[in-house]
Amino acid sequence: MSASIAPECNDIKEKYDTCFLKWYSEKYLRGNTTSNECEELFTKYKACLNLALKEKGIDSMLDDARKSMKDSEAGKS
Amino acid sequence: MRVFSSTCTFDYSWEEVSAANWRKYCPWNDKSTHVVAVDTLSRVVDAETGILRTERLITCNQSVPQWVLSLFGGSPTSHVYEVSYVDPSSKKVTMCSTNLTWSNVLNVRETVVYQPSLSNPPSTTDFNQEAKITALCGGWQKIKNKVEEASVERFSQNAKKGREGFEAVLEMSRRVFSEQRDIDSNRLQS
Numbered sequence: 001m002s003a004s005i006a007p008e009c010n011d012i013k014e015k016y017d018t019c020f021l022k023w024y025s026e027k028y029l030r031g032n033t034t035s036n037e038c039e040e041l042f043t044k045y046k047a048c049l050n051l052a053l054k055e056k057g058i059d060s061m062l063d064d065a066r067k068s069m070k071d072s073e074a075g076k077s
Numbered sequence: 078m079r080v081f082s083s084t085c086t087f088d089y090s091w092e093e094v095s096a097a098n099w100r101k102y103c104p105w106n107d108k109s110t111h112v113v114a115v116d117t118l119s120r121v122v123d124a125e126t127g128i129l130r131t132e133r134l135i136t137c138n139q140s141v142p143q144w145v146l147s148l149f150g151g152s153p154t155s156h157v158y159e160v161s162y163v164d165p166s167s168k169k170v171t172m173c174s175t176n177l178t179w180s181n182v183l184n185v186r187e188t189v190v191y192q193p194s195l196s197n198p199p200s201t202t203d204f205n206q207e208a209k210i211t212a213l214c215g216g217w218q219k220i221k222n223k224v225e226e227a228s229v230e231r232f233s234q235n236a237k238k239g240r241e242g243f244e245a246v247l248e249m250s251r252r253v254f255s256e257q258r259d260i261d262s263n264r265l266q267s
Contacts, residue, residue, distance in 0.1 A: 002115040034122070061158075061178075062134070066158075
């Protein structure tokens with residue numbers, strides 16, 4: 001798996017990624033799209049990541065990108 | 078604006094490709110070393126359609142031409158925001174991404190689609206990539222052209238490396254999967 005932008009989140013990210021990939025291959029692709037056994041790990045990983053994104057000022061860059069992506073998606077239709 | 082596009086076919090099923098795609102930038106990929114981190118920001122399955130939507134932040138670290146740095150400043154670390162959709166019923170992965178860094182100078186919008194190949198859908202997958210690159214710096218057309226040219230050049234180098242690196246990831250994924258299957262079936266037998 002790839003690293004996190006925040007080294008302190010690497011351990012929890014690794015656990016989440018492993019869980020997700022297993023869910024994706026063994027459940028999601030086989031039609032079981034509703035199970036969410038990785039949710040707890042994802043919540044922990046996100047809590048760690050969001051702190052780092054705020055510190056680095058990336059959260060505001062992301063807000064801008066989300067807005068402009070929405071605009072261009074809307075523009076397509 | 079300049080458009081960069083490329084297509085290729087992978088000799089792996091859509092299921093294998095779409096799963097391996099989540100770890101395209103793992104250590105098995107020794108080509109795309111400019112990608113230093115991949116973080117998942119959000120992930121949700123649409124209850125009605127079963128479509129999986131994922132937001133990711135991709136962090137790159139690569140040498141930027143000196144003249145670009147001296148013109149625009151900044152650091153060699155850059156970020157990309159990516160939204161992807163997996164539609165399991167039509168077997169289609171669509172990934173849209175845009176640059177977060179230098180967004181006042183350059184706008185890069187990339188769309189990648191993975192779909193079962195028409196010629197042999199059960200075991201091969203088509204990859205289609207298109208990037209629209211627009212330099213935004215006001216005024217000087219000459220500089221804009223130069224920025225766009227350099228960006229397209231770098232983009233196509235990275236695309237080539239990405240393809241080669243992904244081949245390695247696909248091969249390793251298949252090997253690990255079959256080893257895991259052997260271990261599981263041995264366990265069942267004993």
